[in-house]
Amino acid sequence: MAPSLEAPQNNKQLEGGEITTEDISARSNGHEMNQKKYRVTIVGSGNWGSVAAKLIASNTLKLSSFHDEVRMWVFEETLQTGEKLTDIINQTNENVKYLPGIKLGKNVVADPDLERAVKDANMLVFVTPHQFMEGICKRLVGKIKGDAQAISLIKGMEVKMEGPRMISSLINEQLGVNCCVLMGANIANEIAVEKFSEATIGYREDEEVAQRWVRLFSTPYFLVSAVQDVEGVELCGTLKNVVAIAAGFVDGLEMGNNTKAAIMRIGLKEMKAFSKLMFPSVKDSTFFESCGVADLITTCLGGRNRKVAEAFARTGGKRSFNELEAELLQGQKLQGVSTAREVYEVLNQRGWQELFPLFRTVHEICIGRLPPSAIVQHSGSATKFSVAGRL
Numbered sequence: 001m002a003p004s005l006e007a008p009q010n011n012k013q014l015e016g017g018e019i020t021t022e023d024i025s026a027r028s029n030g031h032e033m034n035q036k037k038y039r040v041t042i043v044g045s046g047n048w049g050s051v052a053a054k055l056i057a058s059n060t061l062k063l064s065s066f067h068d069e070v071r072m073w074v075f076e077e078t079l080q081t082g083e084k085l086t087d088i089i090n091q092t093n094e095n096v097k098y099l100p101g102i103k104l105g106k107n108v109v110a111d112p113d114l115e116r117a118v119k120d121a122n123m124l125v126f127v128t129p130h131q132f133m134e135g136i137c138k139r140l141v142g143k144i145k146g147d148a149q150a151i152s153l154i155k156g157m158e159v160k161m162e163g164p165r166m167i168s169s170l171i172n173e174q175l176g177v178n179c180c181v182l183m184g185a186n187i188a189n190e191i192a193v194e195k196f197s198e199a200t201i202g203y204r205e206d207e208e209v210a211q212r213w214v215r216l217f218s219t220p221y222f223l224v225s226a227v228q229d230v231e232g233v234e235l236c237g238t239l240k241n242v243v244a245i246a247a248g249f250v251d252g253l254e255m256g257n258n259t260k261a262a263i264m265r266i267g268l269k270e271m272k273a274f275s276k277l278m279f280p281s282v283k284d285s286t287f288f289e290s291c292g293v294a295d296l297i298t299t300c301l302g303g304r305n306r307k308v309a310e311a312f313a314r315t316g317g318k319r320s321f322n323e324l325e326a327e328l329l330q331g332q333k334l335q336g337v338s339t340a341r342e343v344y345e346v347l348n349q350r351g352w353q354e355l356f357p358l359f360r361t362v363h364e365i366c367i368g369r370l371p372p373s374a375i376v377q378h379s380g381s382a383t384k385f386s387v388a389g390r391l
């Protein structure tokens with residue numbers, strides 16, 4: 001049973017320099033203590049989910065419009081010691097499996113019961129590997145509060161016969177909640193030790209809600225800005241994982257920095273072209289935010305997708321991604337291989353195969369149809385014919 005945290009006497013600051021409409025109305029009515037307070041639940045507790053918990057928990061303690069307690073749903077696991085992961089997190093304040101050595105904040109409460117974890121929350125943060133979200137949403141239908149707002153930190157999409165659907169749309173359509181996204185150059189382990197980075201929130205219409213999310217996540221070492229382009233931000237975060245796989249192949253083949261830079265450039269062009277074909281409303285400027293070029297760079301230099309793809313290329317494709325993922329990531333999950341397959345399905349469905357040689361080739365290498373070296377031969381046609389560049 002997950003413990004419950006009583007909020008201590010509230011002497012938190014009203015939100016300092018960034019006064020919200022909610023604060024102004026509370027102050028002018030002379031009852032600051034009666035302003036609406038938001039309750040946050042994080043759905044997910046992997047590497048990034050745990051860092052998100054740390055960021056948020058440090059802010060809910062400080063900001064008057066949030067309850068102190070941050071509930072974190074944990075996909076329950078039994079550790080090698082025989083103990084439950086949830087119990088250990090609550091005893092030690094540390095996610096010993098996915099973020100060892102980092103204190104999350106005493107106001108983080110791990111909860112293995114999904115329905116109980118979300119039932120009182122009006123700010124829901126979704127941060128699981130994307131392949132689990134359909135099942136999670138099914139379990140949550142009718143279980144969340146009517147006034148809930150959501151944000152997705154999940155880099156991925158799903159593809160069905162009817163076509164592709166972004167994870168924020170899945171959440172929005174299945175649960176009937178407005179869903180923003182947060183993406184950026186955010187390797188979780190670096191943010192966990194408070195190294196400076198930036199992130200981008202994408203929102204649809206309600207800027208006030210977006211600014212509430214900005215306040216919930218921002219710290220002096222984690223600078224967050226908001227742009228009105230949900231699809232652009234989410235597609236940047238999603239598609240960069242495919243380019244990261246390509247960058248890993250280049251590293252595994254020891255092709256050097258120029259080749260890797262070329263792959264990143266071609267990848268960025270395909271990301272932009274694909275995003276705009278899917279959603280013509282996507283803004284060019286989004287690709288210059290943290291979620292765009294910055295995330296592409298960090299993921300191609302230091303991400304998990306790159307790391308496992310490098311190992312795959314070094315074995316000449318003889319060991320599977322599943323095997324390498326299990327060996328190298330200890331329970332953490334890759335998004336790039338499944339996203340490459342999902343993008344490939346979209347290319348097939350829409351007849352776009354010729355337009356995206358890099359995306360297409362990444363998938364064909366992942367499934368063993370082509371050798372890792374094909375990444376340069378095939379993606380090179382993007383330079384030769386400048387296909388994605390014409391879009």
Ligand SMILES: NC(=O)c1ccc[n+]([C@@H]2O[C@H](COP(=O)([O-])OP(=O)(O)OC[C@H]3O[C@@H](n4cnc5c(N)ncnc54)[C@H](O)[C@@H]3O)[C@@H](O)[C@H]2O)c1
Nearest residue numbers: 045046047048049075127128129132154155187188332333
């Ligand atoms: N780790 C990063 O640096 C980072 C940074 C930015 C964004 N992201 C994105 O955040 C999302 C979550 O990644 P992460 O790094 O927090 O997770 P992770 O890869 O570290 O961990 C995997 C998680 O999946 C859970 N899980 C395993 N089986 C499950 C099941 N059947 N149902 C539900 N959950 C299950 C595990 O308990 C664990 O919490 C991904 O979309 C990822 O791309 C990750």
Ligand SMILES: O=P(O)(O)OC[C@H](O)CO
Nearest residue numbers: 184185186187303304305
């Ligand atoms: O480790 P990766 O490859 O999943 O990338 C992590 C983050 O998405 C980088 O922003």
